[in-house]
Amino acid sequence: MADSRPQGRRHMTASEAMRAARSGNLKRVIAMIFGDYGLTLAAVVVFILIAAVADVKGTLFLQRLIDDYILPMTKEEHPDFGPLAAALRSIGTVYLIGAFSGFAYNRLMVKVGQGTMRRIRSELFSHMERLPIRYFDTHSHGDIMSIYTNDTDTLRQFIGQSFPQLINSVCSIASVFVSMCILNLPLTGISVIMTAGILFASGKIAAQSGKYFGLQQRHLGKVNGYIEEMMTGQKVIKVFSHEEKSIADFRAKNEELRSASDRANTMANILMPIVVQLGNVDWPRRRVRRTASAKPIAPAATRALYSPRECPATAMGLPTPRACRAR
Amino acid sequence: MVRTLSGYIGKYKTASVLSVLFVLGEAAMDILLPFVMAKLIDQGISSGDLGAVCRYGALMFLCAVFALIFGIGGGRCASRASSGFASNLRDAMYVSIQNFSFSNIDKYSTAGLITRLTTDVTNVQNAYQMIIRMTMRSPAMLILALCMTISISPRLSLIFLAAALFLGCVLTYVLTHATKAFSRVFVKYDDLNARVQENVTGIRVVKSFVREEYEIGRFQKSLDEIYQLFVRAETFVCTNFPIMMITVYTCIIAISWNGAHEIVAGRLTTGELTSLFTYTMNILISLMFLSMAFVMISMSVASGRRIAEVLNEIPSIRRPDDPVFEVPDGSVDFCHVRFSYGKRRTPVDWDDPEAVRKYHQKQKLKEDVRQGRISQKEAEKLDPDIMGTGWEKKYVLTGIDLHIRSGETIGIIGGTGSSKSSLVSLIPRLYDASDGEVRVGGRDVREYDLKTLRDAVGMVLQKNTLFSGTIYDNLRWGNEHATAEECREACRLACADEFIRSFPEGYETWLEQGGTNVSGGQRQRICIARALLKKPKILILDDSTSAVDTATDAAIRKAFRESIPDTTKFIISQRISGVKDADRILVLDEGRISGFGTHEELLETNEIYRSVAAVQSEGAGDFDQTAGRRD
Structure with a gap:
């Protein structure tokens, strides 16, 4: 062991190195998902498409409900509710299909997400077992542990939530866009511009948020490492009456973590209100020239579809997904 | 909550x-x-x-x-x-x-x-x-x-x-x-x-x-x-x-x-x-x-x-209200000390189906007694300990009465579980004695300010830890304001100076968490030097040279004798050679004093000591091995 000479000050912590390797490797993770679960993902996309079409159909129906069914009836002496009943029946079927597809792709994504996590953890561990001992000497154990706990959890969030959400959003946007084009071309133009605005704003915040989340994870790793070291040496601390010093050092690190966590959460928290309210500002103007229909339900429904679903997984004591917390 | x-x-x-x-x-x-x-x-x-x-x-x-x-x-x-x-x-x-x-x-x-x-x-x-x-x-x-x-x-x-x-x-x-x-x-x-x-x-x-x-x-x-x-x-x-x-x-x-x-x-x-x-x-x-x-x-x-x-959680050891801030000398007295780590319950081994079954059986029986389905007497027939809590207080030290003068070197020897570490941990008040009194400098340790007491007692724990930082950083745990020269002096005493200087970065060498990038023996010597920097009145080495070769071990003890003669020294060792030149040697056996005297006296009067000495002089290893043979 004496031959493994001290290496001098370390320049990079364990998780920094691994994170650096990974941040460039988000692509690799995605490639891994596609490689392992290509067919499943194809099925997911199909189900998402069905769900999106059902959603759009449902939305369009609500729009027609008032104009095509209710308003004409108000003008008749003896209104016939027959056509309305038939329409409600058919739209009910569409809703059912939509709900089922929603369940199906969520369930499939669970498999994809957990399967990928299993593979990543397994590869991480196998890789770690093969690392030279020097790696373990030069990295704090708490910091290495942090990769398994904090970092893998973050990655799990990405695979389990952000990734399906991404597919979902792309499908929704595409189908909504098409149906909007069919409805009214000039208004679609305005919407596109407004949406671009929202995307720009949320993109800015998301980038900031991402940066701060990275910072938070790094500080979390540091605090983890420090705590691990001090708890292990707690008895030595007592023997040398080193408590005050150890508290002072901890306070500095804890404060860094607090401020990083504060900033990361702030960004995540304000992302949703901004997107929602920009949407609110956008639609009354759009609505004004359209008939008295129920289009506004669409953004609400979309939100309902996507955001609550995220929570349960996190609810169970795991780091909270940003969008969910923001709501 | x-x-x-x-x-x-x-x-x-x-x-x-x-x-x-x-x-x-x-x-x-x-x-x-x-x-x-x-x-x-x-x-x-x-x-x-x-x-x-x-x-x-x-x-x-x-x-x-x-x-x-x-x-x-x-x-x-x-x-x-x-x-x-x-x-x-x-x-x-x-x-x-x-x-x-x-x-x-x-x-x-x-x-x-x-x-x-x-x-x-x-x-x-x-x-x-x-x-x-x-x-x-x-x-x-x-x-x-x-x-x-x-x-x-x-x-x-x-x-x-x-x-x-x-x-x-x-x-x-x-x-x-x-x-x-x-x-x-x-x-x-x-x-x-x-x-x-x-x-x-x-x-x-x-x-x-x-x-x-x-x-x-x-x-x-x-x-x-x-x-x-x-x-x-x-x-x-x-x-x-x-x-x-x-x-x-x-x-x-x-x-x-x-x-x-x-x-x-x-x-x-x-x-x-x-x-x-x-x-x-x-x-x-x-x-x-x-x-x-x-x-x-x-x-x-x-x-x-x-x-x-x-x-x-309430700290079980607290600073007294009117503490003493001065430890007069390095004398140590144990007055009729008895010590227990507190009530311990034998934990259930959840991997053992038999143990788990027994545990559930007992729980069920207890419930039956509570519900009145079965009388307590009948239950006790089935399981005599049924009303017991399962917690028992075991004394690891009993009848300890020792009086040690300032500047003495005391060797402590005994098999695993003979409570050597427990005994010395009472001196810097890592634990409080259950009965009796431990005195340092003629005063009950409970009267001292904790920091004062622990600064006066340098202790090298059996499971010692170094922290990430340079060797200097680690040494200065002993004394925050120690100069480079003082650090080196302490290392010379602990026979650590030589190998530290052989490192390319010397005393600036970065130690990893737990000091895992130096060898066990080197780690032990750095830990000793760290304790020496406190300039303690009492120095306790709890099997702290186990990974150091015998010659270096002897050199360290010689340095102690010559350079810090006024410090009271407690040396716990597995090896007779580690304690035999001490002023007095304490032989512990299952928490009791078996013998206390010089090497020669013990050879004559103490059965345990004699058998260990005999076996070890033949070149056999540690106390435990020989003690094992004794059993």
Whole structure:
């Protein structure tokens, strides 16, 4: 062991190195998902498409409900509710299909997400077992542990939530866009511009948020490492009456973590209100020239579809997904 | 627990309250928006009144702007409050742990303390943020939206009520089950992390026994288990989705149908119908969130409880009210000391089916006695210890009466479990004696200021630890203001100077956590030097040269004799050669004094000492091996 000479000050912590390797490797993770679960993902996309079409159909129906069914009836002496009943029946079927597809792709994504996590953890561990001992000497154990706990959890969030959400959003946007084009071309133009605005704003915040989340994870790793070291040496601390010093050092690190966590959460928290309210500002103007229909339900429904679903997984004591917390 | 924890919100109370206010404001705006929109449609668009359209349009815009401001404000405050609260908790726990005595520390595992300081705090932080945002917002939204629907159409709002009740019940049912499934996952998760930690810490062992493949296989197995459990738990959560959607859609269809009738009958406007659709969403989403917030919070209760446990732990050793700040000399007296680590219960080995079966049997029997199904006497026939608590107090030291003069060198020898370490740990008051008195410098150790006492007693623990930092950093634990020359002097005494200087960076060499990048013997010598820098009146070496070769060991002892003659020295050793030139040698046997005298005296009078000496002079190894033969 004496031959493994001290290496001098370390320049990079364990998780920094691994994170650096990974941040460039988000692509690799995605490639891994596609490689392992290509067919499943194809099925997911199909189900998402069905769900999106059902959603759009449902939305369009609500729009027609008032104009095509209710308003004409108000003008008749003896209104016939027959056509309305038939329409409600058919739209009910569409809703059912939509709900089922929603369940199906969520369930499939669970498999994809957990399967990928299993593979990543397994590869991480196998890789770690093969690392030279020097790696373990030069990295704090708490910091290495942090990769398994904090970092893998973050990655799990990405695979389990952000990734399906991404597919979902792309499908929704595409189908909504098409149906909007069919409805009214000039208004679609305005919407596109407004949406671009929202995307720009949320993109800015998301980038900031991402940066701060990275910072938070790094500080979390540091605090983890420090705590691990001090708890292990707690008895030595007592023997040398080193408590005050150890508290002072901890306070500095804890404060860094607090401020990083504060900033990361702030960004995540304000992302949703901004997107929602920009949407609110956008639609009354759009609505004004359209008939008295129920289009506004669409953004609400979309939100309902996507955001609550995220929570349960996190609810169970795991780091909270940003969008969910923001709501 | 809530009271304990909420005390640590501290200066973040303002932010918490503000956050709640902002969230309520935002909810109010969100409710107002569809209401204004209904007006806009009915009074503006339907009647073609452009002025009304502009008025209500502007009002809506204003609402949206306020909602945005409230939303951002709420997000900012909630984040500040929750991360501040978390930071306070970590700080309080850390300080509390620093004030723990050894027996407090013994109660918790290191890994347990780490989890409490990290994961548990994160859980509570998330739950807290959830509380000040969700649990305020959702009921507010729910009530406001219900009020609005009732004001629009009392009859249609019955649909909401039915749907809300249904959804509430079903969601609670599903989520409770999901919670249970997830908590099973997390138990496995802890196991997995423990396995990783084991591998990280013990990587040398894994490597030297070429166990990598085996470990990977074991890890893979746990991963498979977690996968199965996780998929099951998340499937529960997935069923939420269709339930929620079908309820929403049923509501929409029911409202469409009944709404159509109401409109035709002239009791409802089309604008109102539109807002009703929006409120459907509001109400059902609020419900969804409420049930999930409920689950999330209930899941973090366990974390909160674990944190409160640390915060409420009372240090078993405290500084006296009127402490003495001066240790006059290095004399040590044990006056009729008896010592126990406290009541211990033999833990149940959960992996052993037989032990588990017995445990459950006993629990059942106890319950039967409580319920009066069986008399106590009969129960005792089946299990004599049935009414006992299973806790027993075992004394590891009894009848210790020793008087040691300042400057003496005392060797301590005895087999494993003979309580050598327990004995010396009473001197710097790492533990308090159960009975009798331990005196240092003629005074009861309990009268001293703790820091004063521990500065006067230099102790090199058996399980010693170095910390990440340079060798200088580590040495200065002994004396913060030690000069480079003083550090070197201490290292020379501990025979550490030579090898340290052979490092390319000498005393500036960076030691890794636990000092794992130097050899065991080198680590021990640095630890000795660190203790020497305190310039203690009493120096205790608890088997601190076990990894050092015999010649160096002798050199260290010689240096001690010559350079610090006034320091009282306690040397615990497994080897006769390590203690034989001490002024007096203490032979411990199962917590009792078996002999106390010089090497020569003991050879004549003490059976145990003689047999060990005989075997070791033949070149055999440690005390334990010979002691084993003795048994």
